[in-house]
Amino acid sequence: MKALRFSRSLPRFAAARVAGAVQPGGGARVGPLALVEASEPAEPGPGWHRVRPILAGICGSDLATVAGKSSRYFEPIVSFPFVPGHEIVGTTDDGARVVVEPVLGCAAREIAPPCPACAGGSTGRCEHLTLGHLKPGLQTGYCADTGGGWSTALVAHASQLHAVPEALSDEAAVMVEPAACAVHAALRAQVPGGGLVTVLGAGTLGLCTVAALRRFTLPGTIIAGAKHPDQQREARRLGADVAVVPGEVRRAVRRAARCLTVGERLSGGADVVLDCVGNAASIQEALALTRPGGRVVLVGMPGPERLDLAPLWQREIELVGAYAYGTEELPDGRRVRTFDLAFELAAAADLGRLVSARYPLERYREAIEHAATAGSRGAVKIVFQPVVGKEKRR
Numbered sequence: 001m002k003a004l005r006f007s008r009s010l011p012r013f014a015a016a017r018v019a020g021a022v023q024p025g026g027g028a029r030v031g032p033l034a035l036v037e038a039s040e041p042a043e044p045g046p047g048w049h050r051v052r053p054i055l056a057g058i059c060g061s062d063l064a065t066v067a068g069k070s071s072r073y074f075e076p077i078v079s080f081p082f083v084p085g086h087e088i089v090g091t092t093d094d095g096a097r098v099v100v101e102p103v104l105g106c107a108a109r110e111i112a113p114p115c116p117a118c119a120g121g122s123t124g125r126c127e128h129l130t131l132g133h134l135k136p137g138l139q140t141g142y143c144a145d146t147g148g149g150w151s152t153a154l155v156a157h158a159s160q161l162h163a164v165p166e167a168l169s170d171e172a173a174v175m176v177e178p179a180a181c182a183v184h185a186a187l188r189a190q191v192p193g194g195g196l197v198t199v200l201g202a203g204t205l206g207l208c209t210v211a212a213l214r215r216f217t218l219p220g221t222i223i224a225g226a227k228h229p230d231q232q233r234e235a236r237r238l239g240a241d242v243a244v245v246p247g248e249v250r251r252a253v254r255r256a257a258r259c260l261t262v263g264e265r266l267s268g269g270a271d272v273v274l275d276c277v278g279n280a281a282s283i284q285e286a287l288a289l290t291r292p293g294g295r296v297v298l299v300g301m302p303g304p305e306r307l308d309l310a311p312l313w314q315r316e317i318e319l320v321g322a323y324a325y326g327t328e329e330l331p332d333g334r335r336v337r338t339f340d341l342a343f344e345l346a347a348a349a350d351l352g353r354l355v356s357a358r359y360p361l362e363r364y365r366e367a368i369e370h371a372a373t374a375g376s377r378g379a380v381k382i383v384f385q386p387v388v389g390k391e392k393r394r
Helices: 012-021 058-064 071-076 172-173 176-188 204-216 229-237 246-257 282-288 309-313 338-348 361-372
Strands: 002-008 035-037 050-059 088-092 099-100 154-155 161-163 196-200 221-225 243-244 270-275 290-296 318-321 328-329 335-337 355-359 381-384
Touching: 002 361, 035 088, 035 361, 050 099, 050 221, 058 361, 088 172, 099 154, 099 172, 099 176, 154 282, 172 176, 172 338, 176 328, 196 204, 196 246, 204 221, 204 282, 204 338, 204 381, 221 229, 221 246, 229 243, 243 246, 246 270, 246 282, 282 290, 282 309, 318 355, 328 338, 335 338, 355 361, 361 381
Parallel strands: 196 221, 196 270, 221 243, 270 290, 290 318, 355 381
Antiparallel strands: 002 035, 050 088, 050 154, 050 381, 088 099, 099 161, 328 335
């Protein structure tokens, strides 16, 4: 099979970090990622299926990995060499079209009894990511045994597979995984009815988060910070009441909250801020925008950052993470799998239109550079189409 394989190489990792700092996406040209011919991964046991990707997305966490910017925190829960790609729509060998739920929790690892998190439906919090009959890996796309979406074949456990409705396009289906992350974040936000909500960042995750907030919560006003005009228009389409450039977000929140500016922060602010960027500047801005007693949800994947946490302490702001998915509790008390809600969102919000360009694996350097500069080029989601010419469901 063809696969983009990421190997453990400290010199190439360092070279990618330098190249990525010079040119967004430049790490793909000198780093540990390479197109290879490899054997298809073996099915680890009963209940596993071979999946052949139709489309596979390029995620922000993938870009951080390729650019040498990912945190060393992940080293114990990743195994090398791995094939990236966890946003996947593909077909099984029996012809079923499926989306992969990538977390490799207790069910996939055949661990019984499951850890408390998996038993309670919070598979994203699994305690056993290094155990069982699989090599370490927090998700498909970071585990040497399973393969990943940036290839022509991978393996997935039955518990990870979701049938794609006939009416849903491949483009919408490949958006289900990032939509699930956004749904989980929107529900973690615990938005008060009629509350003021701010979303920082309008890439794939930020836009999906706006859509999820509008569909599954009851905000009064959603303010989105988006760098580019195309992102601002899309944020409004998906449910933002206000979409402005990042430099204008503080003013927009101040007006909506009817509060004052005190130094580098607001006297009041938003009830909830969802940070879909995940760097020091965005987290600091989120703290400055959140009212005393409010909540900041860290949605974008951070790395090592230096932060002044005085406002977190003095204003008693809650800072919570939002990673992955599992089972959600809706405001009406129903418990629903996150991916079921994500399928609903992908269809209702027409998320397939966010897929802006498709690339064969052979053009991976170009694809990654496009993904790293998507916003400035009027694009959102860049995907691989591992088998070029294969008919796609539209």
